[in-house]
Amino acid sequence: MPTTSNFGWTTPADTDLVKDGAAAIRTLGNGIDTSLVDLKGGTTGQVLSKASNTDLDFSWVAQDDSNAIQNAIVDAKGDLISATAADTPARLASSAVNGDVLTVDTSTATGLKWSAPVSGGMTLISTTDMSGSSSFTLSSIPSTYEDILIIIRNAVTTTIERNTLLRFNADSTANRHFNFNTTTWIDGTSVTPNDTSIDSKIFTKNSGAGTDYNLGIYRIYDYANATTWKFIQGWLFQTNYNDKTQMRSQVIQGGYNQISAISSLQIFSASGNYNSGTIELWGIK
DSSP states (O other): OOBOTTTOOBOOOTTSOGGGHHHHHHHHHHHHHHHTGGGSOOOTTOEEEEOSSSTTOEEEEOSSOTTSOOGGGOOSTTOEEEEEETTEEEEEOOOSSTTOEEEEOTTSTTSEEEEOOOGGGEEEEEEEEOBTOSEEEEOSOOSOSSEEEEEEEEEEESSSSOOEEEEETTOOOTTSEEEEEEEEETTSOEEOOEEEESSEEEESSOOOSSSOOEEEEEEEETTTOSSSOEEEEEEEEEEETTEEEEEEEEEEEEEEOSOSOOOOEEEEESSSOEEEEEEEEEEEO
């Protein structure tokens, strides 16, 4: 007897007798009924899922199919779905901190993490009070930044007009720290001393005793690189101790002619303690 082209259900032939029609229809109906038996059943909310590669092989499953990403994988607002391995979805819990950003981190299970954004590309590493001492060491400097920035505010010594010096890596060897300073006064006169010594001068004859104000900003480039010399560039604005109405601005350029990475900095007075001042150390990405 003939069959259908797709599913092979038996149908009456053109030459079959009319009396055989009922039996042929029953045969066709039973074939269809058998083939579509998987469509039977199911409950409210279930969906039809392919059970195998065999034609008409289905099963009724909950909407959270075991072969699909489950609703239960997320627990809270803001949760994300990542992966811990091939074909292995996993939940990345939402951060509880507003403003956090998603960051790639291959050391975590999902390869992702929430982290605080780097504001302006700068991170405050430490703040040091200069009052009552003549020397300050900034040690264990992280090596994770591109550059570091030193900001010195209101550094005033107890002894009049003493230099403030910078030393890299506690290295006191002569001719390893150097700087080229350009000093410009408000009246237009300028001096350009070229200095190579044991330590770099970052405040040249600073304001001395009293309540004078000053600000120095110094950037050390590529400080963690262990294959090249280190370059420092700075800007200083301060009063002239001999004439409190006269201001002095200074551009400082220099560095350290060693290839060692910078892991510590020493900032100190050539003579006398500081009455006041703060040192901020920043990391720049």
